[in-house]
Amino acid sequence: MRYLTVLVKPDGRNGFHPLGEKLTEEPSIKRRAIHHIELLGDDTVLLFAEASGSQERYKEIMEDSPHVIDYLTAGEDRWMAVSQFEPTEDVRRALELQRDSLLIIETPIHFTPEDYLKITYLGTDETFRKLSGYAEEVDSVTFDILDMGDFEADESSFNRIITPRQEEVLEAAVDVGYYREPRQASLEDISEVVGIAPGTVGEHLRKVEERVFAEIVH
Numbered sequence: 001m002r003y004l005t006v007l008v009k010p011d012g013r014n015g016f017h018p019l020g021e022k023l024t025e026e027p028s029i030k031r032r033a034i035h036h037i038e039l040l041g042d043d044t045v046l047l048f049a050e051a052s053g054s055q056e057r058y059k060e061i062m063e064d065s066p067h068v069i070d071y072l073t074a075g076e077d078r079w080m081a082v083s084q085f086e087p088t089e090d091v092r093r094a095l096e097l098q099r100d101s102l103l104i105i106e107t108p109i110h111f112t113p114e115d116y117l118k119i120t121y122l123g124t125d126e127t128f129r130k131l132s133g134y135a136e137e138v139d140s141v142t143f144d145i146l147d148m149g150d151f152e153a154d155e156s157s158f159n160r161i162i163t164p165r166q167e168e169v170l171e172a173a174v175d176v177g178y179y180r181e182p183r184q185a186s187l188e189d190i191s192e193v194v195g196i197a198p199g200t201v202g203e204h205l206r207k208v209e210e211r212v213f214a215e216i217v218h
Helices: 018-025 055-064 089-100 125-137 164-176 187-194 198-217
Strands: 002-010 029-039 045-053 068-074 078-085 104-111 117-123 141-150
Touching: 002 125, 018 029, 018 055, 029 055, 029 089, 045 055, 045 089, 055 068, 055 078, 089 125, 117 125, 125 141, 164 187, 164 198, 187 198
Parallel strands: none
Antiparallel strands: 002 117, 002 141, 029 045, 029 104, 045 078, 068 078, 104 117
């Protein structure tokens, strides 16, 4: 089993879907994550998503959309929405590929600050070749590969956002007390443990902190 993490970007105004484009353009709504997406037997899409902002405006957009079959919301500050809607041809083909092959989408799927989708797929090299073929054919989105490798069943998606070297530096920093309050170690102390220059240690830790905080916030 392998994993493939990609950044999926809508191409111009085509977007992922006209409904999604409306929600993206609405400043009072912030889309956070997709927790489940599925192509149903009647070729409609079932979506379970997380958002924040104006639920009233969300309901107005859903009521006005000709693509929406049904929806409901629950929660307050960060609320959840379940919706059933008609897909575009590109969305339908992507979900057919997921349904009909050994391609798994790891959830939640996070929206980036630019409203792109950061998706991690699990599958075989053969399923990834099918996904690559789909990506080359569609015009509405582009796929940027962020990371790929062997999937370990006991490894969380959180572990995969940092490299083994960064993990080594982070573990050393924790062990020597760099993150204790008050701080009990310096970059020089960490560098003695891992055998690299203090400046390089600092660079590794900054990258770790940036990626970890981004994962938590998004």
